[in-house]
Amino acid sequence: AQSVTQPDIHITVSEGASLELRCNYSYGATPYLFWYVQSPGQGLQLLLKYFSGDTLVQGIKGFEAEFKRSQSSFNLRKPSVHWSDAAEYFCAVATDSSYKLIFGSGTRLLVRP
Amino acid sequence: DAGITQSPRYKITETGRQVTLMCHQTWSHSYMFWYRQDLGHGLRLIYYSAAADITDKGEVPDGYVVSRSKTENFPLTLESATRSQTSVYFCASSGTVSGANVLTFGAGSRLTVL
Numbered sequence: 001a002q003s004v005t006q007p008d009i010h011i012t013v014s015e016g017a018s019l020e021l022r023c024n025y026s027y028g029a030t031p032y033l034f035w036y037v038q039s040p041g042q043g044l045q046l047l048l049k050y051f052s053g054d055t056l057v058q059g060i061k062g063f064e065a066e067f068k069r070s071q072s073s074f075n076l077r078k079p080s081v082h083w084s085d086a087a088e089y090f091c092a093v094a095t096d097s098s099y100k101l102i103f104g105s106g107t108r109l110l111v112r113p
Numbered sequence: 114d115a116g117i118t119q120s121p122r123y124k125i126t127e128t129g130r131q132v133t134l135m136c137h138q139t140w141s142h143s144y145m146f147w148y149r150q151d152l153g154h155g156l157r158l159i160y161y162s163a164a165a166d167i168t169d170k171g172e173v174p175d176g177y178v179v180s181r182s183k184t185e186n187f188p189l190t191l192e193s194a195t196r197s198q199t200s201v202y203f204c205a206s207s208g209t210v211s212g213a214n215v216l217t218f219g220a221g222s223r224l225t226v227l
Binding site: 006009043044046090092097098099100101102103104105106 | 144146148153154155156157158161163171172203205207214216218219220221
């Protein structure tokens with residue numbers, strides 16, 4: 001069965017510092033890969049997605065993610081974090097275009113002033 | 114308004130009561146999904162539907178019932194609510210909008226079972 005692991009429950013970074021959130025998936029073929037962000041009390045917003053092609057994907061709000069097949073990873077990065085980036089981040093996979101998503105347990109990002 | 118709407122947004126009920134959460138989408142998307150969100154678990158798929166009258170179980174279907182008599186609606190029913198079903202429930206739909214495949218989530222329904 002497919003699964004998604006986000007090994008970091010919490011991450012704290014200083015404003016202006018770089019960020020990397022880890023995501024590993026378990027699936028035999030290349031899945032559809034997604035990163036979502038959820039601000040407190042809010043719904044889910046899609047940051048970016050990977051289906052095929054260039055393994056470095058650009059998203060909204062200055063985020064990017066890199067698909068590494070050899071490591072079964074899809075880590076999210078941002079070169080300079082803003083205080084407004086404090087939120088919970090979810091990695092998710094889908095195995096086909098139905099977009100039936102399997103989510104990781106999430107990483108809560110805290111930003112120090 | 115185009116989009117996906119959930120109702121009610123907030124619901125408090127008692128153990129043993131029946132509760133129905135509604136989900137309506139305006140795009141005629143084929144696929145619809147129900148997820149629940151709990152601390153430490155992320156979002157877990159409860160049920161999904163590939164089309165009207167076609168539904169299937171997800172990861173955590175026990176205690177829930179769904180139906181899809183119309184493409185645009187996908188209600189989720191808790192036939193006898195339990196405290197463990199206190200959660201935030203998200204509905205989603207996926208399909209084509211202006212030629213592109215999209216997946217959209219509703220704003221969520223927060224359910225408290227006392």
